[in-house]
Amino acid sequence: xxxxxxxxxxxxxxxxxxxxxxxxxxxxxxxxxxxxxxxxxxxxxxxxxxxxxxxxxxxxxxxxxxxxxxxxxxxxxxxxxxxxxxxxxxxxxxxxxxxxxxxxxxxxxxxxxxxxxxxxxxxxxxxxxxxxxxxxxxxxxxxxxxxxxxxxxxxxxxxxxxxxxxxxxxxxxxxxxxxxxxxxxxxxxxxxxxxxxxxxxxxxxxxxxxxxxxxxxxxxxxxxxxxxxxxxxxxxxxxxxxxxxxxxxxxxxxxxxxxxxxxxxxxxxxxxxxxxxxxxxxxxxxxxxxxxxxxxxxxxxxxxxxxxxxxxxxxxxxxxxxxxxxxxxxxxxxxxxxxxxxxxxxxxxxxxxxxxxxxxxxxxxxxxxxxxxxxxxxxxxxxxxxxxxxxxxxxxxxxxxxxxxxxxxxxxxxxxxxxxxxxxxxxxxxxxxxxxxxxxxxxxxxxxxxxxxxxxxxxxxxxxxxxxxxxxxxxxxxxxxxxxxxxxxxxxxx
Numbered sequence: 001x002x003x004x005x006x007x008x009x010x011x012x013x014x015x016x017x018x019x020x021x022x023x024x025x026x027x028x029x030x031x032x033x034x035x036x037x038x039x040x041x042x043x044x045x046x047x048x049x050x051x052x053x054x055x056x057x058x059x060x061x062x063x064x065x066x067x068x069x070x071x072x073x074x075x076x077x078x079x080x081x082x083x084x085x086x087x088x089x090x091x092x093x094x095x096x097x098x099x100x101x102x103x104x105x106x107x108x109x110x111x112x113x114x115x116x117x118x119x120x121x122x123x124x125x126x127x128x129x130x131x132x133x134x135x136x137x138x139x140x141x142x143x144x145x146x147x148x149x150x151x152x153x154x155x156x157x158x159x160x161x162x163x164x165x166x167x168x169x170x171x172x173x174x175x176x177x178x179x180x181x182x183x184x185x186x187x188x189x190x191x192x193x194x195x196x197x198x199x200x201x202x203x204x205x206x207x208x209x210x211x212x213x214x215x216x217x218x219x220x221x222x223x224x225x226x227x228x229x230x231x232x233x234x235x236x237x238x239x240x241x242x243x244x245x246x247x248x249x250x251x252x253x254x255x256x257x258x259x260x261x262x263x264x265x266x267x268x269x270x271x272x273x274x275x276x277x278x279x280x281x282x283x284x285x286x287x288x289x290x291x292x293x294x295x296x297x298x299x300x301x302x303x304x305x306x307x308x309x310x311x312x313x314x315x316x317x318x319x320x321x322x323x324x325x326x327x328x329x330x331x332x333x334x335x336x337x338x339x340x341x342x343x344x345x346x347x348x349x350x351x352x353x354x355x356x357x358x359x360x361x362x363x364x365x366x367x368x369x370x371x372x373x374x375x376x377x378x379x380x381x382x383x384x385x386x387x388x389x390x391x392x393x394x395x396x397x398x399x400x401x402x403x404x405x406x407x408x409x410x411x412x413x414x415x416x417x418x419x420x421x422x423x424x425x426x427x428x429x430x431x432x433x434x435x436x437x438x439x440x441x442x443x444x445x446x447x448x449x450x451x452x453x454x455x456x457x458x459x460x461x462x463x464x465x466x467x468x469x470x471x472x473x474x475x476x477x478x479x480x481x482x483x484x485x486x487x488x489x490x491x492x493x494x
Contacts, residue, residue, distance in 0.1 A: 079123030144383030166494030281440030
């Protein structure tokens with residue numbers, strides 16, 4: 001963060017700040033590394049030089065002033081029906097992620113001299129409206145919150161209702177740091193404002209990353225190419241997935257004895273292939289106004305939709321009610337959220353590897369990762385009387401999460417305990433580096449779910465109607481809803 005930004009923050013918080021003398025080492029055990037430093041660090045970022053700071057394990061430190069003491073309570077409205085623990089735990093219990101959450105919160109509260117007041121209310125897809133009413137009621141009663149932390153679509157609806165502040169105005173939050181995904185700023189802005197964010201403060205963001213699973217025994221049995229090597233050679237593409245799947249066509253299996261080339265539980269898990277192809281649902285024009293992306297109905301989109309439709313129509317490919325087939329050592333490939341590794345494969349008798357969802361063509365710049373919807377988006381409440389303090393809390397939560405929670409969840413839970421080789425670690429890093437935050441996907445509930453239902457519906461269709469025709473039939477409704485959404489945000493100061 002720029003020096004001027006720090007001074008502005010300190011001035012804004014003058015009444016709340018108690019200046020405390022500190023040494024070079026923080027109370028959490030992190031140390032300031034003398035400059036210059038040249039380190040790539042665990043986040044795989046480019047070499048950091050010129051007075052950069054890392055802790056004793058090589059993880060980047062934040063720029064929050066060491067003497068920033070807020071002496072306040074931060075009130076957070078969070079979704080109590082969250083799928084995986086994220087916000088707080090009562091005590092340590094020896095489980096890596098649980099203890100990391102406990103440690104992170106203790107460090108943040110001590111560093112900033114704050115106390116979190118967690119108020120939990122159901123806020124998942126089915127409780128979206130009730131969560132919003134809770135936020136509005138609290139605001140109207142003069143007892144508002146500082147931070148909202150909810151299911152992705154729920155936070156999006158809070159922003160649409162004008163209940164969230166523009167995070168880009170909060171100078172203490174540094175979105176260039178590795179604990180915030182790169183694509184947040186490039187994809188999630190609306191009229192050049194950012195009303196919500198996620199990052200290493202959210203365990204559920206990490207759990208909900210989509211990945212490809214492959215059966216290592218099947219790779220050897222059918223003499224197939226190693227997916228790890230394909231990724232590293234930039235040859236892990238749709239065509240390679242289709243080609244390798246064809247190796248199981250000759251097994252002669254069928255019915256209850258089917259050996260699957262690809263098996264997953266639901267068509268929702270096919271969404272990643274649309275975005276992995278470099279396609280988008282919504283993009284912004286030069287004025288920052290959300291528009292239906294031309295890529296959504298491009299020749300490439302048509303080709304991708306046709307390719308996936310033909311793939312899922314294969315006899316030994318299933319996208320319905322077969323969540324256990326991969327865990328039963330009965331499928332070559334599967335696609336699912338990263339959480340599948342710890343939840344379904346921890347005790348399964350299957351030797352598996354993890355790679356990104358494949359590219360459509362090798363000339364794409366990067367692999368693209370999307371998130372399952374049950375992840376948390378954080379926002380600062382427009383009714384907060386201490387938005388700079390809330391901002392410092394978010395930055396500190398994300399920064400400490402990057403050094404505390406992500407290593408526990410990612411390195412231990414996802415990479416070591418539930419995977420069977422070190423190469424999976426490199427692959428998970430690639431997955432995390434390229435998370436997408438397409439506005440159309442985030443606001444899908446305001447857009448009658450057209451951002452995903454057009455593609456999902458087409459790949460399962462058997463009526464012979466082409467993808468472009470399907471898209472065109474929905475375009476007018478989609479355009480009208482998006483203009484309405486954009487209009488509501490145009491009026492929000494943030």
